[in-house]
Amino acid sequence: MEQLKKTSGYSFVFSSSDVDTSKKVSVSGQNSSIQDIVKQILQGQNGLDYEIQGKKVIVKRQSVVTPALQNGRKVNVKGKVLDANGEPVIGAAVKEQGTTNGTITDFDGNFSLETNDGSTLEISYIDYRSQQLKALSGKLLAVTLHEDTEVLDEIVVVGYGVQKNQMLQVQ
Known part of the structure; x- marks a missing residue:
């Protein structure tokens, strides 16, 4: 080269x-x-x-084309994402694996996503273990995310710089 x-x-x-x-x-x-x-x-x-x-x-x-992407048939997948206590997970990412196609859960933990038939969904949220499952049309998917306690040991916060606090006096 x-x-x-x-x-x-x-x-x-x-x-x-x-x-x-x-x-x-x-x-x-x-x-x-x-x-x-x-x-x-x-x-x-x-x-x-x-x-x-x-x-x-x-x-x-090279980009990998899975069989699910080749057949081109689209299905609408719906589901709900909950935590271990049964509470809805707001803002969890629901993504069709191998693509940029995705959505996030709403206020009640619900999602709806049009995907290729037979694709795999990846559901993830900060501090929770990601889950993968098959996209099934016509069936409401129930996903329970569990906390990932190992993630807490991996966080490192680094800060640099100085900031001066200036108080403004109003007369």
Whole structure:
């Protein structure tokens, strides 16, 4: 990638967690297009895709398409999220796993979400263990979230700076 950058002017954008940068590759590039050369560079690095925008080569993980997303049939899923005491959880996140499709629960802990048939829902809320369940149409889902006591040990608060308190006198 570095050699291609020097000789062609193309730069690479990628996450180091996605690309094995320690791997050395030999590329034959006589009269080859940039696409052919990038394919050779990424050969053997499974699950990667690329896109060329101007003089940038953007390398990223391939998006995974689950069977539920392929059939395209939408269902409306409804449910209620409660805590261990039976109280509604207001503002819990209800998300279709593998997508950005989601909603939050209302004042009574209720939610309604249109999802792909057969998808998995992930329900989460701060300081509670997340739950995953199958999206079922026509049936009211009842979800009980339990507190996650381990989360409390993981919180670290760091503050920097000084603030001066100024009192305003009104006459």
